[in-house]
Structure formats: structure tokens, C-alpha cells
Amino acid sequence: MENQPNLSKQQTSHSGGDTRFWQDERVQRYDYQQSIISEKKGEALTNLTRIVNYFCKLGSITSPKILDIGCGPGTPTTSSTYILENVPGSAVVGVDSSEQMIEAAKSNLIPKYGQRFSGFVSDFNTDMFWIPEIDDKYDFIVSSGALHYLSDKRRDPFLKQVFNHIKDGGALVCNLGNRSQVTDIAEMEHVFRVEFAYDQLEEEKRPQDFQKFKESFEETDAKANINWHNYDTWLNTMRHAGFKGVDIVWHFWIRSIFVAVK
Ligand SMILES: C[S@@+](CC[C@H](N)C(=O)[O-])C[C@H]1O[C@@H](n2cnc3c(N)ncnc32)[C@H](O)[C@@H]1O
Numbered sequence: 001m002e003n004q005p006n007l008s009k010q011q012t013s014h015s016g017g018d019t020r021f022w023q024d025e026r027v028q029r030y031d032y033q034q035s036i037i038s039e040k041k042g043e044a045l046t047n048l049t050r051i052v053n054y055f056c057k058l059g060s061i062t063s064p065k066i067l068d069i070g071c072g073p074g075t076p077t078t079s080s081t082y083i084l085e086n087v088p089g090s091a092v093v094g095v096d097s098s099e100q101m102i103e104a105a106k107s108n109l110i111p112k113y114g115q116r117f118s119g120f121v122s123d124f125n126t127d128m129f130w131i132p133e134i135d136d137k138y139d140f141i142v143s144s145g146a147l148h149y150l151s152d153k154r155r156d157p158f159l160k161q162v163f164n165h166i167k168d169g170g171a172l173v174c175n176l177g178n179r180s181q182v183t184d185i186a187e188m189e190h191v192f193r194v195e196f197a198y199d200q201l202e203e204e205k206r207p208q209d210f211q212k213f214k215e216s217f218e219e220t221d222a223k224a225n226i227n228w229h230n231y232d233t234w235l236n237t238m239r240h241a242g243f244k245g246v247d248i249v250w251h252f253w254i255r256s257i258f259v260a261v262k
Contacts, residue, residue, distance in 0.1 A: 017125075143174040173257065175258075
């Protein structure tokens with residue numbers, strides 16, 4: 001068994017996700033597509049809101065201000081919806097690099113939650129991310145399914161900026177994709193991910209041959225260009241950013257919820 005990551009791959013700096021991936025069909029059919037590729041997403045988001053509620057109670061925070069990074073389209077299966085629905089008195093500022101995602105989030109959430117939601121377009125892989133509309137201090141910064149699109153170059157500085165935008169006593173609560181450093185185990189996790197997607201599709205809508213499906217899944221996945229790292233890298237990055245306590249509180253194959261307290 002190979003225990004070392006592929007060094008030649010590691011030496012090239014990863015440019016982060018391709019923001020063009022998140023438009024058109026991926027906005028319009030978001031919840032359906034997530035139900036196929038994101039195993040136990042509901043459980044992860046229920047836990048994310050439970051964690052926020054726990055810290056609100058602990059710090060007697062009655063109307064938490066929350067930044068949701070990579071907020072998506074504000075449909076029922078997204079982080080912003082879970083928070084607005086389950087964290088009483090919360091106000092969510094959603095930010096996403098996709099204009100279409102923010103348009104959808106605004107039209108899905110503002111009619112239902114009014115001023116408790118506001119949404120802005122900005123890309124965390126640029127130095128200009130903290131536009132005036134979001135450049136504030138938050139009780140919590142949350143993110144689900146997005147930070148694994150950070151580039152290598154931005155990972156350290158961005159996590160430091162996240163730290164600086166959280167009030168004392170607040171926390172970063174994020175659910176993000178990570179992959180084992182052990183090549184054989186990383187491949188196992190990947191196969192499980194593809195198997196889950198295959199099993200969600202009705203028989204007539206999927207190729208008979210699993211291998212063919214796996215290849216087309218990988219082709220689509222490559223377009224998103226996830227910057228995979230193992231969870232140690234993420235824990236160290238968060239510690240380095242200044243958080244006084246960092247841990248993983250939930251983990252399922254390639255997804256983990258990190259809590260970083262300030
Ligand atoms: C898998 S979706 C997660 C959406 C939502 N948080 C949820 O719970 O379903 C990933 C989101 O991250 C956004 N994203 C990807 N790269 C980004 C970047 N560089 N800056 C800001 N948002 C980004 C995408 O546009 C997309 O809406």
C-alpha cells in the first residue's frame with residue numbers, strides 16, 4: 001500500500017475551484033443534483049445549525065449575525081436555509097462567486113425571511129473578497145461544501161481573514177470536503193462517493209456499466225476542480241490562522257464539520 005501522497009501532484013500549486021462550474025443547470029436543478037452527490041447532507045446541515053445554536057446559548061447571543069461563505073441558491077437543502085429556519089433571530093449574509101446562485105438565493109430567501117437574508121457576489125480566491133457589503137465582524141462564519149474550492153495560495157491568508165472577521169467568543173463552523181493522504185484509502189473514499197451517486201439514479205437513467213458511470217462522474221468532477229487536502233492540513237491551517245481551539249466534530253467519508261473557536 002502506498003502511504004505517501006503523490007509528490008509531483010503536490011508540488012504544483014492548485015488554483016482552486018472553477019467558479020464557472022456553478023451556473024445554469026447546476027443552479028436550476030441544485031437540490032436534485034445535491035441529493036445525488038452529497039450523501040448525508042441533511043445530517044451535516046442539521047448538525048451545523050445545532051452547533052451554532054449551542055454556541056449562541058453558551059454566549060447568550062440572541063440575534064447572531066452569520067456570514068455564509070459559498071451560500072449557494074437558498075433552496076431548501078442549503079446552509080443559509082437551514083440557519084434561517086433553525087437558528088432563531090439569526091441574520092444571514094450570504095456570499096457566493098456565482099451571480100446566478102446569489103440571484104436565486106435572494107429570490108428564494110428574501111420573500112420568506114425578509115431582511116434576515118442579504119446576498120452578495122464575491123470570490124474568495126481573489127484579494128478583493130471582503131467587499132464593503134460583507135466586510136464586518138460576525139458572531140459566526142459558516143460554510144458548507146465550499147472551502148475545498150480555495151486555492152493553495154489563498155488558503156492561509158483567507159483563513160486568517162476569516163479569523164479577523166469573527167467577534168471574540170465566536171466561531172467558524174464549516175463542513176468541507178477532505179480526502180485521505182493515503183492513496184489507496186483516498187481511492188476507496190472516491191469509489192464510495194461514486195457508488196452513492198450511482199445508487200441514487202433510477203436504473204433506466206444510468207449506464208449499466210458502473211465503470212462507464214465512474215468515468216463520466218470523474219469528468220464532471222474534474223470540471224469543478226476541487227482542491228483536495230486531508231483534514232490535518234485543514235486543522236493546521238485553522239490553528240495557524242489564530243483560532244484558539246479547532247476540532248472535527250462530525251466526519252463521514254470525505255466530509256467533515258470543523259469547529260474553530262476564537
Ligand atoms: C456545493 S455548493 C454549496 C452551497 C451551499 N452552501 C449549500 O449548503 O448547499 C458550493 C458553492 O460554493 C460556491 N463557490 C465556489 N467557489 C467559490 C469561490 N471561489 N468564492 C465564493 N464562492 C464559491 C459555488 O458557487 C457554490 O454555490
